[in-house]
Amino acid sequence: MPKARHERFDCSPGCAVEAALQFIDGKWKGVILYHLLDGTMRFNEIRRAIPSVTQRMLTNQLRELEADDLIERTVYPQVPPKVEYSLTARGRTLQPVLIALKAWGTEHSGVALREESRCDGQSKAA
Amino acid sequence: MPKARHERFDCSPGCAVEAALQFIDGKWKGVILYHLLDGTMRFNEIRRAIPSVTQRMLTNQLRELEADDLIERTVYPQVPPKVEYSLTARGRTLQPVLIALKAWGTEHSGVALREESRCDGQSKAA
DNA sequence: CATCACGGTATCCTTTTCGACACTATGGGC
DNA sequence: GCCCATAGTGTCGAAAAGGATACCGTGATG
Numbered sequence: 465m466p467k468a469r470h471e472r473f474d475c476s477p478g479c480a481v482e483a484a485l486q487f488i489d490g491k492w493k494g495v496i497l498y499h500l501l502d503g504t505m506r507f508n509e510i511r512r513a514i515p516s517v518t519q520r521m522l523t524n525q526l527r528e529l530e531a532d533d534l535i536e537r538t539v540y541p542q543v544p545p546k547v548e549y550s551l552t553a554r555g556r557t558l559q560p561v562l563i564a565l566k567a568w569g570t571e572h573s574g575v576a577l578r579e580e581s582r583c584d585g586q587s588k589a590a
Numbered sequence: 591m592p593k594a595r596h597e598r599f600d601c602s603p604g605c606a607v608e609a610a611l612q613f614i615d616g617k618w619k620g621v622i623l624y625h626l627l628d629g630t631m632r633f634n635e636i637r638r639a640i641p642s643v644t645q646r647m648l649t650n651q652l653r654e655l656e657a658d659d660l661i662e663r664t665v666y667p668q669v670p671p672k673v674e675y676s677l678t679a680r681g682r683t684l685q686p687v688l689i690a691l692k693a694w695g696t697e698h699s700g701v702a703l704r705e706e707s708r709c710d711g712q713s714k715a716a
Numbered sequence: 717c718a719t720c721a722c723g724g725t726a727t728c729c730t731t732t733t734c735g736a737c738a739c740t741a742t743g744g745g746c
Numbered sequence: 747g748c749c750c751a752t753a754g755t756g757t758c759g760a761a762a763a764g765g766a767t768a769c770c771g772t773g774a775t776g
Contacts, residue, residue: 632752632753633752633753633754634751634752634753637753645753645754645755646754646755646756648754649753649754649755665753669752670751670752670753671752671753671754672752672753673752673753673754
């Protein structure tokens with residue numbers, strides 16, 4: 465049960481940094497949010513975009529993001545089920561942060577610093 | 591021992607976001623880096639700035655940040671010991687990210703969303 | 717009839733994280 | 747002699763995060 469990750473903050477100025485980090489620190493939240501910047505996505509669409517995440521984890525992270533009012537979940541009562549995820553207004557305010565994060569990751573491509581980026585095979589299946 | 595937190599990335603564009611997140615996702619890394627933006631600090635100085643961190647944790651996070659080449663550790667061989675920490679050039683490139691994070695945390699003070707911000711003592715009962 | 721796709725749940729288990737606490741060495745103050 | 751501060755280290759154990767796998771109901775397809 466995801467219960468807030470940090471229970472308390474030390475109210476030094478860094479407090480706000482921690483507070484913000486709290487929302488994107490799940491293992492996959494950053495990527496999920498980043499993908500949703502492009503627009504609404506269905507469950508399996510996200511899953512395909514992030515091959516290494518399991519349903520369980522994806523569901524989990526999605527639920528937490530929803531609880532944090534960063535994304536919105538829309539269920540279409542039809543069969544087969546259809547569920548769409550999109551950013552809320554609040555979620556969209558994270559855009560600058562996400563962009564900054566991506567910019568840093570790209571420029572200072574630390575990916576290659578301590579590991580080799582295992583781009584297993586295909587990049588995107590169209 | 592700390593070993594890279596994520597072993598692999600899915601090479602979707604969100605990859606870079608994950609890569610960046612990797613460096614600041616430790617429980618205290620964000621705050622530590624943020625405090626170091628102000629300049630060099632000694633060990634116990636950081637400790638006092640973040641009351642809720644233990645030595646063990648602080649040492650640990652500091653070592654990881656050092657391993658990631660984000661901070662620099664300078665030991666003065668004297669007694670009592672004196673050790674100073676400061677950002678490396680690479681660490682300073684994180685500034686925009688940290689700033690964005692803090693700005694978001696401040697504006698969208700989500701601290702109060704799912705928990706009462708236990709700023710040990712006073713909060714604001716809304 | 718069997719199978720697939722959809723969007724999940726439930727259960728189990730391993731790994732990782734993190735906090736508490738004790739211990740180190742040295743020199744100074746009382 | 748005893749305690750303080752500095753900057754750590756080591757061990758223990760609880761809790762949380764995260765991964766693997768199996769299962770659910772339905773409707774269309776083969």
